[in-house]
Amino acid sequence: MLNTERCSSIIGWHGITVSVPEEWSFSVYSGDAKAGYFRVDGADDVALEVKWSEEKGIPSLRRVLNDFQKRLRKSSRTAHVEMEFREKPRPLAPLRVHGHIPITFGWRTDRQGYGALWHCKECRRVMLVQVAGRHQQELGQLALRILSTVRDHPAGPEAIWSVYDFTFRAPKEMTLEKHQLKSGYLAFELKGRGVGLVVERWGLANIVLKRDTPSGWLSGALYPRLKAYAYRKEEKGDLHGHPCVRFSGRRSGVKALANRLVRTVSFRQHRDYVSGLGWHCPESNRLFAVLAVGAMERADALCAGVAESVACH
Ligand SMILES: [Zn+2]
Ligand SMILES: [Zn+2]
Structure with missing residues (x-):
């Protein structure tokens, strides 16, 4: 089912763009261009989450990943579920960002997720992006398709703003x-x-x-x-x-x-x-x-x- 969904709807927010399946919808957001978060909800409890923050120096991606892992571990402990966390999950092996291999991860609790973490030298954003949902075989493939479309800064002089089927450039x-x-x-x-x-x-x-x-x-x-x-x-x-x-x-x-x-x-x-x-x-x-x-x-x-x-x- 998930594999037949095409990534055809664009989300554009604070200079970040990502293509998601058509029926997915922008749902939660906070922050601004410097640091923020948004979530896009799909069918079957699947969601894309994007988090960014502008860093002045060279950020420690390791630390960001450790913090993320800690938060995940804490919430799964509170919920009394086991957690598995691994880097370089197989479905995300082909993922490239700005021509480079980002840090990729996968986790499993009563839900599962696949995500990536990178730093863009041009816009100085540290990006943490993941697709999470209930256990389902195709989730890794879906995550790869969506994560491959993430752009952390506009390619030209204009940014695309696009939510709820409303798109314009500024x-x-x-x-x-x-x-x-x-x-x-x-x-x-x-x-x-x-x-x-x-x-x-x-x-x-x-x-x-x-x-x-x-x-x-x-x-x-x-x-x-x-x-x-x-x-x-x-x-x-x-x-x-x-x-x-x-x-x-x-x-x-x-x-x-x-x-x-x-x-x-x-x-x-x-x-x-x-x-x-x-x-x-x-x-x-x-x-x-x-x-x-x-x-x-x-x-x-x-x-x-x-x-x-x-x-x-
Ligand atoms: Zn960038
Ligand atoms: Zn018209």
């Missing part, structure tokens, strides 16, 4: 400041030097659009984020084959105006410009919006690039 140096992950609403707020980004997705479009047009509804939904700006709205162009709504304008108010006058003279750069795009995707029954804040050209380019990268259907 400059990799932007960090996640705030987020909401609910079934009917997803929001990501990212921050970079001099730029801010909000990417949102709403579900059940057929219901929310019963009494409103996509353009009218988006104006209302985005108003809390746009109200500080003297913005204009245009219905022009399309995105992913859907008509789109464009919002753009400068921060309003006397103080902003004063700041702008000063800045126009000294920097000729404005950080107080908002550029937004919103659209309705009937195919997925969802609404999407991307807002970027920063200097005008940069905000426009960031907004257009991110909106283009959203896979809406």
Whole structure:
């Protein structure tokens, strides 16, 4: 059963990507780009766990592995089950990360797991990744397939963010400041030097659009984020084959105006410009919006690039 599952759904979180079987879902997460954890749950009590932490010097992977083993031993003792732990389990023998052989391990209690541990010299992350579940023969093969797809840092200038079938790309140096992950609403707020980004997705479009047009509804939904700006709205162009709504304008108010006058003279750069795009995707029954804040050209380019990268259907 497990062998027939294809690794086709991408999870992207803080610059880490991994392909998992389609029906697996992102379930638990904590931390940030520097150190964190997430779990992706599959069917039959199987789960992928990814843990990372940025290390300044040369980390002792041995110590990390020993600590991991100790925690596992402790919890199995509490549960009164035997534990077996071994390195280099056979199913993970072909596993390579950045062209190298990582430390691999396998364990067995009333459950079993296969995992790998490595340090990336480029992003300085120590990665501990495992696939664990109930005893089943194919678990090692499944772990190999999934672990082979783990990337600990983005390959290009952009990071892929992807959870709950919502995927977009953003400059990799932007960090996640705030987020909401609910079934009917997803929001990501990212921050970079001099730029801010909000990417949102709403579900059940057929219901929310019963009494409103996509353009009218988006104006209302985005108003809390746009109200500080003297913005204009245009219905022009399309995105992913859907008509789109464009919002753009400068921060309003006397103080902003004063700041702008000063800045126009000294920097000729404005950080107080908002550029937004919103659209309705009937195919997925969802609404999407991307807002970027920063200097005008940069905000426009960031907004257009991110909106283009959203896979809406
Ligand atoms: Zn890396
Ligand atoms: Zn679409």
